[in-house]
Amino acid sequence: MxxxxxxxxxxxxxxxxxxxxxxxxxxxxxxxxxxxxxxxxxxxxxxxxxxxxxxxxxxxxxxxxxxxxxxxxxxxxxxxxxxxxxxxxxxxxxxxxxxxxxxxxxxxxxxxxxxxxxxxxxxxxxxxxxxxxxxxxxxxxxxxxxWPFDFEEFLWARGDEQLAALIADAFVSKKPLPEALHKRAGQIWREYLLVGGMPQSVNSYLESNDFAVVDATKRRILNLYREDIMKFGGDDASRATAIFNAVPGQLAKHEKKFTLAAAHKNARYREYAGAFFWLADAHMVNTCLNVTDPTVGLDLSAEEDNLKCYLCDTGLLATMAFGDRRKTSNELYQNVLFGKLNINEGMLTENIVAQQLAVNGHRLRFYSRRDKAKSQETMEIDFLLVREYENAAFKQRVSPVEVKSSTRFSTKSLDKFKAKFNKRVGTEFVLSPRVLKKEGDRFFVPLYMSFCL
Incomplete structure (x- = not known):
């Protein structure tokens, strides 16, 4: 197709x-x-x-x-x-x-x-x-x-072009979708969370409407990726394989920064830098670097050795999360889809937002600070974007982005970030399952609108 x-x-x-x-x-x-x-x-x-x-x-x-x-x-x-x-x-x-x-x-x-x-x-x-x-x-x-499909392309593939256009218009106008459409978009988003955006996976889903068939397709793609790493990875092949296989476990943690000990207990970044580059250059992963001094020039203080590592496609990540079995049933996926089975949805949600940002041209950056002596200095901002800010004559400012997988959350890190960096900060985004809402400079956006950023 x-x-x-x-x-x-x-x-x-x-x-x-x-x-x-x-x-x-x-x-x-x-x-x-x-x-x-x-x-x-x-x-x-x-x-x-x-x-x-x-x-x-x-x-x-x-x-x-x-x-x-x-x-x-x-x-x-x-x-x-x-x-x-x-x-x-x-x-x-x-x-x-x-x-x-x-x-x-x-x-x-x-x-x-x-x-x-x-x-x-x-x-x-x-x-x-x-x-x-x-x-x-x-x-x-x-x-x-x-890249793999973002959510807008997934909607196009389903024949939901009109819904895709309404979502984009709602983001621009800052007016929420009607409740019925909000629920429909949210349900399709959850399907996308499990299917992912690889064209073969999407095609399998549209033809079969069976998650087990899609899972088999994704497993073949994952096997191909692992074979490519070993075939073309050269001196970095074993380290790249260790990183690739460690991604789900790293993203399942509360703090999602990649800990090299997950790849090897005595690992040092200088030994693994080439493997991270290889995986990112192959577009198998999206690396997200920590920024120590957020300004409109984010890369001026980006740390190569302090990073998060996302899989290129969240559908593949979902299959890796079920990797302890030879195949995954349609029933299990259906239980996850309708919230009957608890999994670490935060892992999938942050990865899929990273996917939306990468597809739409953003280089992934985040801000993390730990200070035991000063609690007001301890904060974690999932992503940083540079965007035009309407309240500063449309000059560019840093936009912090927080990702929430449930409707219950706090925004303490955003509050601290705004207090610390003040005039550098433009529009703040909170992505969650909630309906669209704007409060001053803070924009609460449904997860299914993340491709609009």
């Missing part, structure tokens, strides 16, 4: 550049990169050619190797091999799984300069050493990241 993706609009913006650059669709495996590339080529161009370097024969690779210095000869033999005619300035050539053949990526500079066609690449694990050594990364390459 072809799903509507937000990244499609980014590709349309790229196409307006009239062939001045190629575009690389980068993301984790099974997020739909190849499908998106094929759909875009079919819809937006008169002709196209897709070369999948995971399956391309040596004969095709030899054309790239032998004729890189003669573009005319290159096209003569390449197009003859595939038996296609391409219309100049209205054709797209797609290098699918380009990480499998870095030579093609390094050829992009010459192809873009030639100017007769447009070029798109798709790939995972693009930046690992074996995929970039001995090649020149083309400066004529724009990037579009493709």
């Amino acid at each position: 072809i799903f509507k993706r937000k990244a499609y609009e980014l590709l349309l913006e790229w196409k307006k550049g009239n062939g001045k650059s190629a575009v690389l669709i980068e993301g984790a495996r099974r997020t739909g990169k190849s499908t998106l590339a094929e759909e875009f080529a079919h819809n937006e161009y008169a002709s196209s050619l897709l070369i999948n370097f995971e399956t391309a024969p040596e004969a095709v690779k030899s054309i790239f190797n032998d004729y890189r210095n003669n573009v005319d000869e290159f096209f003569k033999y390449l197009l003859a091999y595939y038996g296609v005619r391409l219309k100049e300035r209205d054709a797209l050539i797609v290098f699918d799984e380009v990480q499998r053949f870095p030579v093609a990526r390094s050829f992009i500079k010459q192809l873009v300069a030639d100017g007769r066609y447009d070029y798109m690449e798709t790939g995972s694990l693009i930046s690992i050493k074996k995929n970039v050594e001995d090649i020149i990364i083309p400066s004529e390459e724009d990037k579009v990241e493709l």
Whole structure:
């Protein structure tokens, strides 16, 4: 099934550049990169050619190797091999799984300069050493990241475009949805919490309406990820595997900062830094760094060795949480869905908000402070965003975001944060199952609106 993706609009913006650059669709495996590339080529161009370097024969690779210095000869033999005619300035050539053949990526500079066609690449694990050594990364390459679905895309996939639009309008207007729609959106959000946003998982759910079938799909994706880590992780493979497997346990804690002892009792960050980078670069996890001095330049005080680690997709995290059994029944998922079975919902809720923020372009940052001598200095803010603040002539300010999985909560940390940083702070957000409400600079937002941030 072809799903509507937000990244499609980014590709349309790229196409307006009239062939001045190629575009690389980068993301984790099974997020739909190849499908998106094929759909875009079919819809937006008169002709196209897709070369999948995971399956391309040596004969095709030899054309790239032998004729890189003669573009005319290159096209003569390449197009003859595939038996296609391409219309100049209205054709797209797609290098699918380009990480499998870095030579093609390094050829992009010459192809873009030639100017007769447009070029798109798709790939995972693009930046690992074996995929970039001995090649020149083309400066004529724009990037579009493709993530698992956010909640808006999940609604689109279900055919609930109208509800998605109403949610977005309600956020902008700061007016709550009618009670019936609020409940409906909340119920679909809980389904999304368990299904997640991997296209194959969503498709399995829409076709079967059976969580057990979806769980089997997610387990296959998790197995693929673990195999990729061991196959491509190099010297960091064992450490990356330990981190990946430790994510659910770390997020189940009250304080969700990643403790390296969970990976190995004698672990040191300098030994594991490469493994964290590898997992994040593969888009398998989203790392969230602690900021010690929150300003509109959050990264100026971000600590690389003080972080939280979220799984790229919350549906995969839910399956990992049930990983003590070979398969998980539809009945168990249904019990979780309707609140009949207690699980650590805070773990899933914070992860899924991280997913919404990452999909919509935010680099994840948080604020944590512990001071036994001064209780007013002890606080934990789940996420920090930089947003325009209407009460300061729309200048940028730091927006603290607190995530609550239930309707009963306090906002002590937000109160302390506002008191400590005062004029640096803009709109404050509390995400919870409650209905939308605004109190001064504090905006209480239903969890299902988190994609709007």
